[in-house]
Amino acid sequence: MIKWTLCLATILCFGIAAHSSAKELTLDDIFPTDRVIDVQITVSQRDWDTIRYQSRDFATALGASRQFKPMENPYTYVEASVSIDGVVFPKVGLRKKGFIGSQSHTRPSLKVKLNHIDKKSGIEGLTNLTLNNNKQDTSLVSQFMGYALFNAIGSPAPRCAYAKVTVNGENLGIYSHVETVRKPLLKRAFRNSKGALYEGTVVDFYENWENSFEHKRGDEARGRAQINALIDLLADSKATETDIGALVDLESFYRFWATEGLVGFWDGYSGNKNNFFVYLNPDDDKFYFIPWGMDSIFTKMSKLEFMNDRRAPISVKTQGLIAYKLYQFENGRRRYAEALTEILDNHWDVPELLTALDKIAVMVEPHLVPAQRTIEEEWEGGRGAWQGFDKPTFASELDKVRDFIRNRKSDIQAEIADGMPVWRKRPDPPFVIPEDGDFSKMFLKFIENTLAGAARDGDLEAIKQHIAEGADVNALHFEMPPLTWAAMMGQTDAAELLLQQGADINGRNRDGNTALHLAAFLGRAETAELLLKNGADVNARNDDAGTPVDILGTPWEMTRLLSGPMGIKLKQKQVESGKAKIREMFSTDAKIGDQTSPKVQNNSTDLWTAARTGDLQAIKRYIEEGGNINALDKGFQVSAMSWSALYGQTEVVQLLIENGVDVNIKNGDGATPLHSAAFLGRVDVAKFLLDNGANIKARNDDGATPADVLSVNWETTAFVGSLIGLDIKKEEGTVMNGRNEIAKLFGIDGVPNEAGTFSAQRLSEAAFTGDLTTMKQALTQGADVNTMDPQSGSTFLATAALMGHTKVVSVLLEHGADVNARSRDGATPLHTAAFLGRAETVKLLLEKGADISLRNNTGGTALDGAKLDWLITKGILGMLRLEVDEAEVKAGRAEVIKLISQHNRK
Template sequence: MSSRVAYRSAFRLMAVFVWCVLSPLWCGAAELDPDALFDPGRLLEVEITLPEEDWDQLRRQTRFRGGFGAMFGSDPADKPFTYFKGDVTIDGVAVGSVGVRKKGFFGSLDETRPSLKIKFDKYVDQDPAAGLDKLTLNNNKQDASVLSQLLAYRVFNDAGVHAPRCSLALVKVNGRPLGVYSNVESVTAPFLKARFGDDSGALYEGTVVDFHPRAVEKLEAKTDQENRADAKRLAELLEGEGGLPVEELSTLVDIDQFLRFWAVESLLGFWDGYTQDQNNYFVYDDPSDGRYRFIPWGADVCFTTGGGPFARMGGGRHSEAVHAAAMLPNRLYHSDGIPARYKQAMLNVLASAWEEEQLLAEVDRVEQLVDGQLHEDQLASARSGGWGIQPLTTDRVREFIKGRREVVMAELEDGPVEVAKKPRVPMHTVEVGAASGSFTTHWSDDPNAAQQSDQLKLALTLNGEEVTLEEAGVVAQPLQMPRFGPPGPSDGPAPAPPATIEVRGRRASDDQRLTLTLVIDRDALAAGKTEPIRVSGSLREGAGQFGFPGQMLTGTLTLTSGGTNEGDEIAGAFEAEIVEMRGGMFDGMRGGPR
């Protein structure tokens, strides 16, 4: 070989080497192995950096931020969590300019260790994880063992139910360790493509909602292919009088797939899932045959007995073997032939996905893997329960696995299990009144400020009757928001909460105290914004702070003067629709269906 040829060959090799090393830096983040991201045998390392002021704002965001309607979905326009721009390093691979936001509904909300979503392409067109567009990091707030999601999704998948992959991750934000999170595969287009072979169908997420004529519109469409005709028809069938037309139902729902899904939820003691709590699930309108298939989600409260805090509201009986509070499982279980099919589905799940020795070995492995890595709040949660149930500890998971087969089969052995005669009516809203008026008051930062009666005019109707308030007055002050989780040592001063206008008085007909609260964007009030401002809030009777079970309101406020400094004059006019939350846990609080 001549020296010139050797030189050229060496140059080419050097060029290839330089390209392989530097091209990830020139062309975007180095590629992440998506399978490695969900390897349950190791701890993923996730380090997030973003401006400290953005982190403080992110972690303190709450579903009360946009008003009470945002907590239970009475106002769909309320989006409580916003994205912030940051960078993330995953197992040493840097990905810049990602979107980071808080996530969670109620039980998992936390200010010190919030659950998080990381969206890779929120600000930059990039695909660092071969089709995975985001990370979902759940804080395991209700799971001191950090085992629930890891094991639950494994059982679902082993049973033949398409479910997210899951691993555990050590999460840091701006250098601060936040402990062990569950890294759960997001149910988005890449998930649908990988599991169903086609991502062109309609996907819906169910959060405290069910297939019922009063609630089906609350299913959240996650794709552009929204078509609720089948969902509405399913709701009509399930709410209909007489026997359930199972044959027609089978054209809308893959019943065999649902039986497996249902059996796994019951076996796992998943009290906050679809079949028991009408919560935490996806349904996919599979293009292969146009039938719905259920996908589990939010599985952080499995491996528990008793059915959760709402199991016996209204006097219902809870079965460990057959969760049947929701519309579809309840109506199906009362249909000819379904109890036998359900029992066979449970036997199949026990045979294919419930190997006690393997599950217990996994418990031992994870216990060693996370030893010394838990955040102090996670250690504290193992000593204190919530939601009326004991904390989920590693020892409780072990005992559950050892005894679950016997508990379930003891119920199923002698024939159909006794379940509630009717399904629980899902949470929904009913219009019950309206409020409008005008006022003049003054801003006060004192939460105990006395009400004022400057120029208050109020028109209020409830349940078709006009309501007259005596001793009525108005207070303008910050919203007194609850905290989710204890404040950490680095919390610092909290950002200013939303503003409220409260109308207080006593109903003339019965002397009952009424408080009408309008929750307002604080910046809009401070600026004295003159165009109509969207508001939400509550109408409560008595002295309860948040009025559960409450009447929610949504409407608009038009200011003539505003401000948020002590003593600033605030004046304006408002009008709002009043709705009442019914069904779900609200009926239990009232003592029965309405």
């Protein structure tokens, strides 16, 4: 009987005597493998609410400053009492724990500090208990079985048991009770506990990262010096396996590493530079690794999609720098294979493992809470909800583990039959979010030390080195292959080198764009010429059906806006000059349009450009060649009629109408040419359209008529104008005068009538500002209380709720507003109120029947909005142009979370 099976199955099969009721507990008492221990926590409700709503801020947790010191712990201890299988510890410290993936306010992971008040309290030297909520471990077996395997093979690891946790009498379900890495574990594993111990959380042994490791105990000066020595060694390209072995116990590390690879621990040291401890053993002055946070194993791929490379081996993970360095040595691969094979042969007994799974299921099933029986959150937060998949259950998650166990050995043996596969892709440096919130810096940093990064920078020597080391010239890195990175940045020499090395000229990004699309988008003329000479497909379509030809028509402001997040600095004249050259190349390329009619395809973009510029001759040629004058452009989904209306090209409108265009043709957003003319006050165009049958009552996708768009404020008008290539900042008077004239054409005399077309705008403004008098007046005069604002797409109730105008919300509800009415983005008033922590408004909405289960278009509930990371919140507020008091919003959100949670329990 193998050791791991003994840890899991033998005791499960034969059992042990019932736990004694003696007051002195032992470690064996609290880490049984055949039963669930009972943990009952009593804490004041106020303190419980305080700690369970505490949370890590994503930007702080992964901020740039953590490179120089460990991240601050946001959790605080409160006084509580705990009973473990009837043995009471009357005064302990209780706090929440967890990084990001395990965050929960209903079933939080917990730390119990037995000696928080009574300094002598503990269990055989263990003073801290770790209770993990298994939020990511939906099968509930990752930690229990994972740590057992490490211990069975002799790799230092915590013990793990199951605990039924109740707080103030409320059953929170099954938790994994994991042994905290403290003296008892160290003494058991190393027969000493005086060495320096450090915890690693998304950190690694990179230059200037020595202070990111969190010191837990032992000689800090000695430990930090050894960390620095290891960092310097790993930075040396001439360092050998023997050199690394002088600082890291390699026998132990290979077994630790191979076990992580075997169980698919994607979030451990070798998989993600995360969830590990390193112990500097004073007996030999070498580092030993200890696994931690094993709540997501038994999976082939990372749950962080951007980290997955489908070409990577499944038998080994090399994201950890030590693992990567060792794997580049032939002897390193050999030793890894030996360790992996030995573990497979002696500790991976499939029938025994499956039997152990069955017994675990029987043991924990009676104690599961509904959230553990059916995993709603994973289904709704992933793709299942919109792809029609069944909701995952505890049973179905266990089946996934069974499949993994059955197939793992054969999958690995097939891959390593001829030796470990060579894999030279360098790991990325640790993940950081810039302190200034500039995500472009983070985005660009991700591809440092990669082939894509070298292509982006035009570093030819680095490109050659990466390829020599085995980098895949066509591998996607952050959604794009290296050739596209080079094309985007105009690195023509790099692009040429990549093509010589076998780069796919028409390789696609995740969004379907090719290198030629990106070169055209940013006006990289020299690179575009190279791509065309090497056979780039000018008719290739991206996921929006746009070709490189179509991309050329993107206006400058939109180009600048979209390129900003990628950290690209552009000059308008340079981009537009480059696009002109590329357009010339396309016009002489005989291959354009091979898929349909060459002349029509070649001129399809020219139709919309000609509509904007008023080029009547080009439009006539297009019509003569049989072009479809009702076609929408691929970039904006706008018709030639609407483009000409926006630009005030009356003669173009007349020509198109004479040739049978649909005068009420709708753009992708449902707007008609009359909407476009009204928006920018194009009086002559509007008059001509009306004379030729334009529908004044047509509504766009937001429900707005042409009359409604007359009231869009100037700031928004100017911004939209810039996005479509119109600089109208100094034309406010002209546009507004034009709108007044068009209002007269519509029969409304340029002013909002009391109960007609303009009541929607007035109502929206009153909802936003909290103008109760205007609101009551508008409603009295017949305004539709459930109409959406044509500009924002929000219901008036949602707008008032967002701004926390509770009295306005009350009046709207009294006049029949639907408390669960959805805005364009699917949000209800409860969503918007919760988002900015409007507790008083949330309370009223709940009293009036607001449905807390409703989800917006992205799948989020109102509760999700109240828990949204502050950095993301700031970005949304910036787009909404709202200024709020951060402390006030956060305090309000905490109250909102309590209100919704209490409502959910009713």
